[in-house]
Structure formats: structure tokens, C-alpha cells
Amino acid sequence: MHRLVKESGVLDQNSVYAYLMIGEHFGATSVVAEIESELAGAVLALPSLRRRDTLFIWQVVVAERARGLGLATRLLRECASRARDLRLKFIEATVTPSNLPSQRLFRSFGERYGASLEVSVGFTEDDFGDEKHEAEELYRIGILEATKGLS
Template identity: 35%
Template structure:
């Protein structure tokens, strides 16, 4: 029971509000970020686990196509990606992770834009990823990216639960966005 003028707040809403009040900085990762990236991903039960070693390799070998968001000296967002060897016009996004306290700021989209604006991606006109059917957050993110880029989004089942994951993981749908004009990346950073 509540007496007087007490007000109840959603704790996550308070954390998100506090997170918005400090500056978020986007940058390429360094080897020293590997453990913090791994910890951020581990804290999100909906994401597939990668090894710490995998995140170290992403933060070093693929630093040009990965990005993180820092706020108050803490990593609150991460996007890993790479350019497939036989597709120099394509950026494949491997994983997107945003701390719940930093959600609602468009960080996933801004991190993708940060990567696309780098010299490593100067020839990129296509964006690809895979998404499970029930991952509403990823569908919303990549649909938003396609809309903002003015590009078509295509999807097709790519890795099936039975044929590729031995029934241990939901099917992944290949998502392809593009072609788009590299000059349109700036449309990804606005609200």
C-alpha cells in the first residue's frame, strides 16, 4: 500500500534516464577491451555466448569493423562485424549488444553507422546479418536501418534448426540490406 505523495518508478527506467544524462562515446575497440566486451555480452541472457578469446580477436583483428559505446568509463554497447573475404561490398554484423541501462538511445544503430563511416567500409554498399525469428529487437533495429538508408531488406532462412544446429538453436534468417549509398550513413545517427 502507498501512503501520501509517494511515486513508484520503474527501476530500469531510472537507470536508462541516468544513462542518458552522461555522454556516450563511440570508438573502435582495443585488445584491453576484450574482457569488458565479453562481460557485457555474458550479462545479456538473450545473446549467444562467444568465448573471451573470440571477443579479443574481434577487438584486435576486426577492430576496424567493430565498435563499442562507452559511458562513464564503462562499455555499454558493442557491435561486432566483418567484411566477408569474397564480398568486399558487404559488412556482416555478427552481434549487437546494448546494456539495458543504455537502451532507448539508438545506440545499436549509431554503432553500425560508426562502423560504416570508417575507411575499412569505404566500398560497402550492403549490410548483412542473421536473426532468429523471435528476436524482435534485432528485427526492429535492422528494419530501422533499412528504412533510414532507403534500402530494401530481404530475408531468407539461412541456418536451419535441424540441418545446421542439430536442434540446439533456433533457425537463423539471413538478412540483407542494400544496396545503399555510402553517403546515406549520416541518416543512421539521428533520432
């Protein structure tokens, strides 16, 4: 996962330890995909303890060779299914205004579910202090219903 994120070139690179921790503690809500036994995609997600009805999607990444085939959408769908099993009703993610593929991914996912999408301020540039970092918009999608999102 650490390598996939590094190779994406656009996501924040966290330590190997961070990915080990997510796998260890949030493996039930995070999903990976393999193609020919090689990791091809991952959605790292954790239930929010602040908004108890929400699964927070921390990072979504698909290897370049596997993009444009609907893999991220399938991984998100699996996450949503697991979220529903935990009685969670919303997913949230933060997206930078310049990341069009990511915006499209979440918008299109919400549309497939017939779910509402609310966009609000996630983190401002100032929140990142001295690190030059784009603002992050907060996408909140729900309500996730079992019968939807299957197409």
C-alpha cells in the same frame, strides 16, 4: 564485450578469446560505445570473404541501462560508414525470428538508409545439430550510400 554479451541473456556466448580476436583483427570494422568510461554497447563486424561487397555484423549488444536511446542505431551507422570507406555496399546479419528488438533495429536501419532489405534463410535449426537453437534468418541490407542514413 564478453561480459556485455553474457549479460544480454539472449546472444550466443562465445569465449573471451573470440572477443579478443575480433578486437585484434576486426577492430577497424567493429565499434564500441562507452558511457562514463564504462562499456555500454558494441557491434562486432567483419568483412565477408565470400561476398566481397559485404560487411557481416556478427553481434550487436547494448547494456540494459542504455537501451532504447538509439545507441545500437548510432553504432550501426558508424559501422556502415566504415564499410563504405572500405567500398563495401551491403551489411548482413542473422536474426532469430523471436528477437523482435533485433528485427526492428535492422529494419529501421535499412529504412533510414532508403536501402533494400532482403530476408532469406541463414541457418536452419538442423544446421545447429544437437544444440537446441532457433533458426537464424539472414538480413541483407544495401546499397549503403554516403548521403543517406544520417537522420
